[in-house]
Amino acid sequence: MRITRNGLAACVTAVAGVMFFCAAQAHHSYAVFNTKKTETSVATVRLLEWKNPHVWLWVMLPGPGGAPKLWGLEATDIGSLKRGGWSKRTVKAGDMVKVAFHPLLSGQAGGSLVSITLPDGTVTTPYGPPGAGGGPPR
Amino acid sequence: MFETSAPKWCLAAGLVLALGPVRATDQTQGNHWPGEQGLTWASIAKLPNWSGLWVPDPKSFRESDQAISNPKHNPYSAPLTPKWEAYRLAHAAAPGGFPPGASKANAALCLPDGMPALMQAPHGFEFFYAPGRVAIVAENGEMRHIYTDAGAHPDDPDDTWEGDSIGHWEGDTLVVDTIAIKPEAEIFMGLPNASDKTHVVERIHLNAQREIEVDTVVTNPDEFTKPFVYTRTWQSQPGRAVEYVCLEGNRATSAGTIDLTPPSGL
Numbered sequence: 197m198r199i200t201r202n203g204l205a206a207c208v209t210a211v212a213g214v215m216f217f218c219a220a221q222a223h224h225s226y227a228v229f230n231t232k233k234t235e236t237s238v239a240t241v242r243l244l245e246w247k248n249p250h251v252w253l254w255v256m257l258p259g260p261g262g263a264p265k266l267w268g269l270e271a272t273d274i275g276s277l278k279r280g281g282w283s284k285r286t287v288k289a290g291d292m293v294k295v296a297f298h299p300l301l302s303g304q305a306g307g308s309l310v311s312i313t314l315p316d317g318t319v320t321t322p323y324g325p326p327g328a329g330g331g332p333p334r
Numbered sequence: 335m336f337e338t339s340a341p342k343w344c345l346a347a348g349l350v351l352a353l354g355p356v357r358a359t360d361q362t363q364g365n366h367w368p369g370e371q372g373l374t375w376a377s378i379a380k381l382p383n384w385s386g387l388w389v390p391d392p393k394s395f396r397e398s399d400q401a402i403s404n405p406k407h408n409p410y411s412a413p414l415t416p417k418w419e420a421y422r423l424a425h426a427a428a429p430g431g432f433p434p435g436a437s438k439a440n441a442a443l444c445l446p447d448g449m450p451a452l453m454q455a456p457h458g459f460e461f462f463y464a465p466g467r468v469a470i471v472a473e474n475g476e477m478r479h480i481y482t483d484a485g486a487h488p489d490d491p492d493d494t495w496e497g498d499s500i501g502h503w504e505g506d507t508l509v510v511d512t513i514a515i516k517p518e519a520e521i522f523m524g525l526p527n528a529s530d531k532t533h534v535v536e537r538i539h540l541n542a543q544r545e546i547e548v549d550t551v552v553t554n555p556d557e558f559t560k561p562f563v564y565t566r567t568w569q570s571q572p573g574r575a576v577e578y579v580c581l582e583g584n585r586a587t588s589a590g591t592i593d594l595t596p597p598s599g600l
Contacts, residue, residue, distance in 0.1 A: 275457065304594050
């Protein structure tokens with residue numbers, strides 16, 4: 197995979213958030229997400245739902261009181277992810293990762309994935325390594 | 335870029351626009367342009383080689399994607415009539431483009447973008463040649479059939495999402511004239527065609543950076559106060575096309591919300 201190591205996850209998250217906000221509205225309105233808010237959390241992967249028009253990352257996040265809760269995080273489409281170095285095997289069920297996302301304004305357990313820190317410490321975004329430019333997401 | 339090539343192609347596009355689309359009743363049936371026209375395999379072998387995958391460059395894509403919500407200093411801002419400017423403003427209230435419940439985005443409903451919006455869609459594109467034909471195939475399954483042997487549009491064609499396209503080669507430039515586009519197709523994301531009077535003239539060529547440039551003039555007197563002129567740029571992309579079937583996992587609803595039903599088993 198073409199994923200760079202980067203320990204400055206917070207910086208990456210901020211930059212990626214801006215880029216994503218600028219570009220990711222292509223398939224549907226981005227107004228459903230709170231782009232002014234970026235949440236970060238450790239997460240346990242349940243499923244990388246490798247489908248179009250958006251790949252969804254389903255993870256367990258710590259809920260109130262610590263009880264894990266299922267969240268769905270929207271990424272870009274398969275083509276944009278593949279061109280950004282992802283594959284259907286980038287994460288698998290049980291992987292411990294760190295995610296950054298814009299939450300849904302509705303308050304539901306969902307959001308738009310901004311960046312992910314993989315188990316080996318590499319950081320990437322839904323359209324490739326931070327700063328790589330990547331192709332335009334759908 | 336557009337600035338350097340504008341005078342030459344604008345002149346040609348202006349001439350085409352002034353004359354209007356050529357229809358079969360005119361005395362110009364068949365492609366009578368000089369030079370290689372790709373009407374035989376031998377002729378196709380002498381045409382520019384545009385094989386491989388092309389994707390819109392990110393800057394061009396972002397600007398056109400934001401045209402409905404942020405038109406200032408945006409090269410993809412359309413010269414809209416007051417009626418359609420009001421439409422744009424009504425759909426630009428939300429920071430992402432169009433607020434929930436008021437979206438008019440074909441892609442969100444897995445409908446085709448149609449012309450001319452398809453040419454800005456963030457998919458990979460490929461060109462395929464056959465005698466008398468050029469096809470532009472997008473990863474999302476939309477395909478444009480450009481008839482280079484026709485010379486004229488058919489009389490009274492049915493409106494379609496991609497319209498009726500005829501083309502010819504002027505050296506290394508493919509000139510495409512498209513009419514008969516369904517109003518439901520989009521000008522750019524979130525903005526439909528006002529009527530079936532949309533007329534698109536494109537000059538497609540490689541620029542000095544070996545990128546595909548699509549110099550475009552769109553007219554529709556029901557929607558624009560003057561021709562909508564812009565250039566779109568596609569960059570070469572290694573690798574194969576990636577299948578994109580929108581309906582397989584679409585979670586966007588017609589109400590502008592997201593369906594968060596987990597996949598079975600979770």
